[in-house]
Amino acid sequence: xxxxxxxxxxxxxxxxxxxxxxxxxxxxxxxxxxxxxxxxxxxxxxxxxxxxxxxxxxxxxxxxxxxxxxxxxxxxxxxxxxxxxxxxxxxxxxxxxxxxxxxxxxxxxxxxxxxxxxxxxxxxxxxxxxxxxxxxxxxxxxxxxxxxxxxxxxxxxxxxxxxxxxxxxxxxxxxxxxxxxxxx
Numbered sequence: 001x002x003x004x005x006x007x008x009x010x011x012x013x014x015x016x017x018x019x020x021x022x023x024x025x026x027x028x029x030x031x032x033x034x035x036x037x038x039x040x041x042x043x044x045x046x047x048x049x050x051x052x053x054x055x056x057x058x059x060x061x062x063x064x065x066x067x068x069x070x071x072x073x074x075x076x077x078x079x080x081x082x083x084x085x086x087x088x089x090x091x092x093x094x095x096x097x098x099x100x101x102x103x104x105x106x107x108x109x110x111x112x113x114x115x116x117x118x119x120x121x122x123x124x125x126x127x128x129x130x131x132x133x134x135x136x137x138x139x140x141x142x143x144x145x146x147x148x149x150x151x152x153x154x155x156x157x158x159x160x161x162x163x164x165x166x167x168x169x170x171x172x173x174x175x176x177x178x179x180x181x182x183x184x
Contacts, residue, residue, distance in 0.1 A: 047078070056082045071099070077153075080112065084119050092116055107136040107147050115154060130159050137163065139170040148180065157184050 041049070047062035060082045067075040076099055083092035093116055100109035114129030130151075137143055144167030151160040161184050164177040 051078060051082065056085045084116070089116055089120055107133040107143065110136060111147060111150055134162050134166050137166055137170060141167065141171065141175055160184060
């Protein structure tokens with residue numbers, strides 16, 4: 001370089017004269033971008049929220065979808081209770097029969113159908129179904145607990161007690177269900 005002064009002047013113009021280096025980018029405030037979005041509620045939480053609020057008509061389609069995706073007893077119960085709350089007994093009965101078709105748990109179907117009869121006001125018919133459900137119990141501790149817990153959840157403690165006592169009889173004293181009976 002023959003002229004260092006020229007070199008420094010060009011360098012100075014290049015760096016200091018470049019507007020992109022020292023200029024600031026103006027940022028405008030956009031509230032739509034700064035507000036945090038609310039988390040999207042899951043179908044299950046929305047359905048249970050509707051159920052808890054007594055909005056059964058809104059909860060039913062959500063629980064139907066959830067039950068189709070996962071036919072667990074959790075979604076089955078909520079859906080059954082929604083149908084009962086809006087007094088759609090035909091749909092509830094249809095669901096019960098479909099759910100228990102080919103199932104090795106006739107006692108569950110009988111108990112659920114008995115519950116529907118009870119809600120319809122057919123108390124004698126309901127009681128016969130409940131007694132039949134208890135009679136149909138297999139010699140299996142889990143089955144006894146399952147039926148008794150269903151009765152307990154519905155506030156039918158006398159039927160839960162009968163279920164446990166039938167379990168004691170079926171299991172020949174192998175399990176006395178003392179703890180369960182104590183909670184009743």
